[in-house]
Amino acid sequence: MCKTLRYILPNDKILQINSNVIRDLSKFKQSTTTSNESGGILLGRILKNTNHLVIDEITTPTQYDIQRRNYFKRSKRPHQKIINKRWKESNQTQNYFGEWHTHAEENPSPSNTDLNDWKKRVIRDKLNLDFLISMIVGIKQTNVWITDRDCKTFKLILTNDIG
């Protein structure tokens, strides 16, 4: 059974990534020397009362995306379609929170391409949150960052002890 992961956000709220998402993401790990980079978007909900965040769905690479050993290009349309569909189906509660992709390294960190893309995204994307969430799935570890409206990027710290 995959573990649910919880991170502390700069506003002291919790970002929870559900175990089904961790399980789905682990299928795309670049564990072999030939596996290509994958990516997609993160969908989640803002909880009433507490304002904690939950990511419980992802999209996965489509035939319109480009996958190379160290490169992934996500097309706009198919992923946006899913956002719209899920937002509607969920009575407007499910929405786009950010993106994920894989790295062929054990403990991943963002490349310049990644950092630039995240900044660009905060400016150009129409976000429901005040920040963008980005996940990189490494071979051994998965790390999570947020990029705020000032285009500053922070790595989030795991917590699994919040009651």
Added chain:
Amino acid sequence: MNVQIEKCFKTFHDRIKISDLDRKEQSNMVLREKRDLLLEDLKLYFRKKNVTRKSDEHLNFDYFNQGSYGMYTGIKPIDGDFDIDVAIVLNIDKTDYPNPTTVKKWIFEALNAKNNRTVLWKKPCITVQYTKAGEEKYHVDFAIYAGANQDGHCYLARGKETSIPKEKRWEESYPKALKEKINEKFINDEERHQFKRIIKYLKRWKDEKFKQENSGTGKPTGIALTALAFNHFSPHVRDFFTNETKINDLTALTKTVESINISSIWSEINIQLPVPPYNNLFKDMTSIQMEKFKEKLSKLKLNLEEAQKNVDPHEASKLIQQVLGNDFPIIDKEDVSKKSPKPSITHSGESA
């Protein structure tokens, strides 16, 4: 989060509990009527028997609900076979009846008088099984006691007519003592009620997770779980800081299960009946069955602990339902999530 989960526990409890048998509630009517009918048959039997006896040797009995009905820890069975336990305390001295099956036979004969019921000999009791269209519907267990002994103690008649001699015995037993011990463990109403609820949750978990098994084998008995809760439960009914009433069944259940778990890391689970005869309530389990029981208990603990940490009430309720079964309601995802005015717009992206 806690408020929502506590609501679920309340719904769950309302769905599984059996209310007091002798309170005039429709759901218990049939069972109460059947019990009273059987008790009438017993009275009639002894009245006839007494005709040939001297007046100072007249047999009579006292009865009361024992088991979960007496302790208010009964739950609705998921297989539909309701049971009720009745203690029959006869005014006899066991020394006059060295073979307890002689006495049990009276009860058997008295009850085995009509066609619509099946009366069965069981080691600790005589069971009346009512069937409907071939299916088990409900049964009444009569435990028979000798209550007028020179030593002042109370003894349960054990054994079947066909049992080997050492199984036909009078066993020191205090049916009311257990009931009192459970009912008097907590003076405070909120604490006592939570204690009873935790027992019921554990019993429903057992029924869900041991569906294919019979009691006395791999499936722990209700009384064994009651005794575990008796030793390991501590109440969570007040706010730690303000001391105001704040019921937290999730924490109370989690802590109880954690405590049972910790106590049995290096050993088998061993729990004695808290009153005489103080027998080990898990003695009939083989070591493989014990391992399975402990495995299921660990899974229960993991799910409850994760439900406590989970920030999403929807996910938390799902985790609890996985272990306590479908009578535990799921909190709707959309009810606990905020609406957003429109779907966010994302553009194509690059990563490397």
